[in-house]
Amino acid sequence: MEIGDNRLHDIQEMLLQWYLENQRDLPWRRHSNAYYTLVSEIMLQQTKVATVIPYFERFIKRFPTVYDLADASDDDVVKLWEGLGYYSRARNLHAAIKEVVATYDGVIPNEKEKISKLKGIGPYTTGAVLSIAYKQKVPAVDGNVMRVFSRLFDMEDDIAKPATRKKMEAIAEQIIPDRSPGDFNQALMELGATVCTPKSPECLFCPIRNFCKGYQAGREHILPIKTKAKAPKKASVIMFGVKWNNKLLVQKRPSSGLLANMWALPTENRMEEMPYISQIEEYCEMNQYSAKISEDVYRFEHIFSHRHWKIILISMELSENPVYLPKRSIWVDEQSVLEFAFPKVYQKALEQLGYRN
DNA sequence: AAAGCGGGGAC
DNA sequence: GTCCCAGCTTT
Numbered sequence: 001m002e003i004g005d006n007r008l009h010d011i012q013e014m015l016l017q018w019y020l021e022n023q024r025d026l027p028w029r030r031h032s033n034a035y036y037t038l039v040s041e042i043m044l045q046q047t048k049v050a051t052v053i054p055y056f057e058r059f060i061k062r063f064p065t066v067y068d069l070a071d072a073s074d075d076d077v078v079k080l081w082e083g084l085g086y087y088s089r090a091r092n093l094h095a096a097i098k099e100v101v102a103t104y105d106g107v108i109p110n111e112k113e114k115i116s117k118l119k120g121i122g123p124y125t126t127g128a129v130l131s132i133a134y135k136q137k138v139p140a141v142d143g144n145v146m147r148v149f150s151r152l153f154d155m156e157d158d159i160a161k162p163a164t165r166k167k168m169e170a171i172a173e174q175i176i177p178d179r180s181p182g183d184f185n186q187a188l189m190e191l192g193a194t195v196c197t198p199k200s201p202e203c204l205f206c207p208i209r210n211f212c213k214g215y216q217a218g219r220e221h222i223l224p225i226k227t228k229a230k231a232p233k234k235a236s237v238i239m240f241g242v243k244w245n246n247k248l249l250v251q252k253r254p255s256s257g258l259l260a261n262m263w264a265l266p267t268e269n270r271m272e273e274m275p276y277i278s279q280i281e282e283y284c285e286m287n288q289y290s291a292k293i294s295e296d297v298y299r300f301e302h303i304f305s306h307r308h309w310k311i312i313l314i315s316m317e318l319s320e321n322p323v324y325l326p327k328r329s330i331w332v333d334e335q336s337v338l339e340f341a342f343p344k345v346y347q348k349a350l351e352q353l354g355y356r357n
Numbered sequence: 358a359a360a361g362c363g364g365g366g367a368c
Numbered sequence: 369g370t371c372c373c374a375g376c377t378t379t
């Protein structure tokens with residue numbers, strides 16, 4: 001990718017000026033604080049600004065400094081992440097900040113080799129923190145930047161391919177200015193989020209449309225090239241609302257895979273070959289439950305990025321103290337259930353069972 | 358290089 | 369319904 005010196009300088013200046021005048025007022029932009037930058041960047045991974053704002057506000061209010069976060073329990077951290085998704089981000093951020101306190105005297109490192117070794121911090125977040133918080137000339141290539149570049153240079157590379165991100169970083173290296181590299185990176189992302197949008201880009205409001213090869217070719221609508229994601233795989237599950245003595249049985253999910261380590265209702269994969277009633281009876285037998293099973297079941301669906309669950313929720317009231325506790329399970333007082341952090345799919349189920357805020 | 362990992366909003 | 373978002377880790 002060759003960019004003439006004159007055009008390069010103009011693109012830099014136009015973008016920086018546009019960003020100065022048009023940047024959104026966001027909570028993490030109100031102070032220069034590497035901790036705020038890191039928290040916001042982790043939350044913003046695959047997540048829109050509007051969704052993140054209330055989570056960021058609550059998180060910083062509860063954990064104002066790296067020391068507050070390092071001292072917190074994992075349960076408290078995940079509770080503040082409840083509903084935001086990709087929960088390993090919360091656990092990784094917690095681990096990273098603990099490492100910062102333990103190893104770097106509470107200062108988020110400003111060297112690429114060090115910060116990129118922290119849990120959950122990949123190439124994008126490394127570049128974002130180094131450029132925004134520490135004003136270093138390091139690229140930060142996210143989905144927005146790839147879309148902007150794809151159109152600006154009329155590129156045919158598939159942005160879904162890992163190799164394309166490397167190529168985009170090489171381009172960013174050439175474009176990023178010595179002056180205000182952090183603002184420049186944010187300008188590219190802000191442009192992608194507000195003007196150079198995936199659908200119906202508003203090229204007439206774009207500060208660099210005069211340099212845009214895609215726009216000049218009339219190809220802005222079909223760029224960027226991106227292979228489609230596969231449809232989520234379908235699965236059927238049964239969730240069990242098990243009550244006894246005014247307590248509800250909640251279970252920690254397995255430590256890997258979907259919703260790893262999150263609190264949940266006991267969930268079993270549906271045995272398609274038998275009626276679900278039979279599977280429920282078998283489940284009770286296996287756990288030695290003598291239970292009165294509610295007549296009505298609640299059916300609903302939930303779509304994750306790679307899975308599509310059809311869910312049958314059944315409720316049962318045990319008539320005697322169960323002999324043993326299922327693996328990774330605890331009894332929770334009914335009024336305390338919502339103090340635990342549940343992913344959305346289980347929040348829906350719990351709401352149906354009468355647990356709601 | 359590809360798969361797995363949440364949830365939401367825009368259309 | 370489809371697309372995709374201020375991505376990272378594991379396989």
